Amino acid sequence: MAERRGRLVAGVVLLALLVGYAVVVPWAAGVDDRVTDFAAARQGPSPAHPFGTDSAGRDLFVRTAAGLRVSLLVAVVCAVLSTVLGALVGALSAAAGGWADRLVMRLVDGVNAVPHLLLGIVLVALYRGSLVAIIASIALTHWTQVARIVRAEVLSLRDREHVDAAVLAGAGRWWVTRRHLLPAVLPQALVAATLLLPHAVWHESTLSFLGLGLPPHRASLGTLLEEARSSLLLGGWWTLVFPALGLVLATLAVAAVGSALRDRAALPRRAVVEL
Amino acid sequence: MPRSVRAPSARRAAALVAVALLAGACTAPGSGGEEAGEDARRLVLADAYEPEPLNPVAGHGETGYSKVYDGLVRLAGGPGMPELEPALAEEVPQPDADARTWTVLLRDDVTFSDGTSFGPEDVVATYRAVLDPASASPIAGNFAMVESVRPVGERTVVFRLAYPYAAFPVKLLLGIAPSEALATPGPAEESELNTRPVGTGPFVLAERRGDRSVYRANPDHWDGAPEVEELVVEHVPDDNTRAQRMAAGEFDGTTLPPLLAGTFADREGMTVVGHESADYRSVSLPAGSPVTGDPAVRRALNHAVDRDAMVRSILGGRGEPAFTPVPEVFGEHHDPGAVFAHDPDRARRLLDEDGWVPGPDGVRVREGVRAEFTLMYFPEETLRRDLAQAFASDALAVGVEVDLEAVDRPQFRPRIPVDAGLLGGGDVPYDPDTQLYNGLHSVYTREGVGGPFDNPSDHVDPAVDAALDAGRRSLDPQERVAAYRTVQQRFVADPPAVMLAFLEHVYVMRDAGWAGQEPVLEPHSHGVSWGPWWNLREWRWEG
């Protein structure tokens, strides 16, 4: 037990630090990352620029924070969206039951069969450069895990007494679902959402790295790492190290929080990060 | 797996990996053959551009750079504006009195690589295929002035133009394909020539598989067999990968962005070669939008932009500031007076005088309209991205907010009349007419005339139109010089765009005992078909 609580505390502290860094630093720096100084491009870490500068001469300490902010923001939005979508589909399909339920489950299998990133790439390729497409490509491919968890939960809840009592009292099936089942399912959905966070951070940064995600001039962990590829050759190792560090720490922090919450909610053990 | 599961002991596990490796290795298709080794008469180049379909009708070799086809004329090497020298034509054709009828006398000692004879019917078939709607040829627009082309006798072809066109010889650089291959009309995209080209050129395509094309010298080329016996071009799209593999000594040459190429400057055994080009990058300023259409804003932006800084830090010194689409290399056609001084204060004064009052956030406002516009760029090109960012930064300094947006080709097209774009130009730089006409003439502002990139800013200036038409139709060189100088004067007076820089195309070449390289003025789209290897047929081996 102590080990799990330790992991949760460490995770939360690290996450708080990262979020603080991601929100405060860009705001405090106040510098508009549209201001470039190509003469100061690719300078190594120095007191003025603790993380060095990128290929456009911008300070990487600030730009990594901005990138982290965008990536975390996209991840949170995606996690929430796919959780809501998953919860709804899961609950409705469990409540509807019968052939509808079976159909939905086949759909879930179908979506799971295709590697998530591939579906993401197809969606984003067709709607190039739009943030909505990126978020949709992540959300539309990750709701299945949540749906399965929620459906199982709803099915098990449905036979509980307090639900039967409500039905006996003449409550409609959908009313029961909304009033009783969904609130009961919320904790599970919340945990599933945190589990999706590292996944979504990865997905966004991978798409941006492949040049299919956010546009190169916008800061995100993926675009920074994509840019690092060219700076590496010109000796700019810091353009890879610091953004990569941000990405790994963010993934670790969120994974730690997620897995600790999951153990607490005793969900089936699933590996935390899968693309 | 055997019925009873025998756990893979360490010994067996090692065997498992070895087998996988072996299995992998022996499935490698293609001849094992002896190790090629450093064959002297052989060059291996890495190209950034996709191996394009080798079919003239599909646009391959439009500016005469094809290794497999010859045009009627070809470029002569040397600094500055290249002259045209005869190739499949006996001599560079001269126009008749009204410059609408061009007669071309063909060489009679030329055969195609498949042995078939070369004659007027091939020239006619090629140009007609380009113009034939069924071919859906992407370069049909560039030959719109050709009314008809017909063979005359055994060795002559006559082109009839819709209007007098002094620069027509530039259109004769196009590679000539055999008439037999163009017999059946159909989309150029599906023609056999794309992957099995038949030309009269100095090289023959020996093999094309996936990312690698192998060309072999054509022993009975009419201009003498090239000494370079084999040319291997490998398609390596990623700049970094090309630089890494070039550094590892895998290639004899490649094309690289200026900064990356710079890292080879002090590497022994390697030379960094720069070729002047009329390839420019500019920011279009759509006339339709209240901000980019305002002459004061346009002039202010031209003064706000620090072109020297861009050339120095983004291009690594490999290029020159551009003020108008006419580079110095155009000789007396270039007007040295048509320049914009880098003067942010003057820019701010211009904006103040024009009523653009700086708002609280520093961005200027006039009658409720913010001095703000969107600048689109192609995301995969790092050079354009950096130039766009530098432009936005300089504009912000004088109070004009530029919102960058990465846009891909399909979405780019329809938005050109509305949003500014980081454009490239100088597709056919061998005559002021092809360099300027499509870009500036207001005929292209009419619906359905030309493509979106013809006059992207939809700029209308009668004086410019008159000068361009005069330059196009007149045959007197002095008249043409005066006409194009007027165009540049007007450009500076009322700039439809902010020209940024002319690029110097940069290549890295391994010193391998070859001589005969010559500089040449390069067009917008380039690659290892250009660079030091553009005149590969003339290279001499000095061992």
Add this chain to the structure above:
Amino acid sequence: MSTALAVSGLTVRFELPRRGSRVHAATDVSFDLRRGRVLALVGESGCGKSVLASALLRLLPGNATVTGRALLGELDLLAAPGRVLRGEVRGRRVALVPQSAATALTPVRTARAQLEETVRELVPGADPRGRADELAHRVGLQPGDLDRYPHQLSGGMAQRVVVALALAGDPEVVLADEPTAGLDRPLVDRTLGLLREVADGGRAVLLITHDLGALLRTPAAADDLAVMYAGRLLETGPAREVLAAPAHDYTRDLLGALPSGGLVPVPGAPPSLTDLPDGCAYHRRRPDAGPCDGGDVVHRSGDRATRCRPAGAGPC
């Protein structure tokens, strides 16, 4: 008959993570296993019987602490280093017939593969196939039966395979942990007969069971009897005498609970072994049986012994 294994004062405690409480699995257990004789250890389930077998072979999980002595000749099993246990004792001198035979066999391998493997490791130089068939014959199996997978063996056949596995190393002592659990009556009797033959072969056998009825049915099955309750041996002695004239209330009550004893259920319930107070455990459950002398003392007389006999009872 000489003593093969002398166990004295064997005490087993399990540390529980919560509140430092401990499970008193076995307390001050002493008995001797003599060659050629079967000692039956009986008691209600959950009284700590099975822990003894694992304790002797040092197979208990990490949180167990074992004290006392178990002398196999001069070797004290409880103090010997692990590699001695592994290399010389387990399977070679002291063998275990595990509780549920079906789950004691590796499901994905045939019985023959496991038997021959055990022979190959324990009896170097022997012909694995030959010895396996001979062992199968000895426990009443056809050689063909060995080629089946564990899930294809009936309960009885699986039981015999594990006995064969125990005999593979020709051990001096065989600990049989609930060998008859889950078998129907004829199979129980046949298993007890098998263990009888094992003992008659000169080995010392410890038969751990809760099936007192079977022992009554087949008096020859056990030579000696030990009755265990709440981790303690309440009565030991020759089986026939103890069954005929039990000296301890608990033994009487156990016999009373059998069909032959009139199915009189033992009152109350077995105590939880967690944090068990010292002193006489049974009479706390049976106050009406009259106060016992409270002492947790073993009274011996001849080859019989009882722990805390009721106050005023006859001399020991």
Add this chain to the structure above:
Amino acid sequence: MAARRLLLALPVLLGVSVAVFAAAAASPFDPLAGYLGDRYLTAGQEVQDRIAGELGTDRAWWVQYGWWLGELLTGDLGTSRSYAQPVAQVVAERLPWTLLLVGVALALAVVLALLLGTWSAHRRGGWVDRLVTPVCLLVQAVPPFVVALGAVSVFGLALGWLPVAGLTDAGAELSAGQVARHLVLPAAVLAVSQLPWLLLNVRESLLRALAEDHVVAARARGLSERTVVLRHALPTALLPFVTLVGARLPELVVGAVLVEEVFSWPGLAQAVVTSAVEVDFPLLAFLTLLTTAAVLLGSLLADVAYVLLDPRVSADG
């Protein structure tokens, strides 16, 4: 069981292809861009319309889907514009290399997972065991493309030990030696990106197996520790592991996409990215189908292997 699973795969594949076409139809994607390439920008509108008519790209999407499906069934997969050759040829040329890369990487990852997993579960609490979990969690937190970049910059650039791109040294003939040398880094990176998940699972299922009755019984029989672990614990632990590897195929494909992109390994996974970036629709649609089919087939094979390996399970398939 296998037959039923295969039948189930058909609707999924059909569903995926319809989804891809519908998404394309609803998007601003203009198939002409691929066809005209750079010239797409300079071609006039009337040229555009004519070409669209020629290629039939101006018709409703389900019409085009019907054509595409019809051609697919007759084996004509259409031409890929980004590679200027038939899709079938692109697949034929590039599939072997992806299979080689993925095969070697998976084999390497599985073997390492087994060795390390067994070692850490067997020597519980040893330094290996204490190291395994934190390192796995750390490596699992690093996306494959970052691992690839790190490998390139360390082994390729800094140390220069290994080639970092392509199938062979440029211009060199295709030989086993060349391919093997060029395979080392990409396969290692792909293996490392898949290893943590496999390793943690092997270790966990092995720990569970070690506590089971038949293992304790084997130990009670005095068998050597090595035999107990390798012959009794591992086989039963391996069974669930096989299905896990089957379930892990989607991640393997994703890893391959990233590794092939960074190492410019001429495989099909890289073609996915190229076809996506250049919106080369025929190739992208077919590759999506192919990958889905591969994943379904993979998990089916894993389940079949499970049935074959476990005598207890009598399969009806």
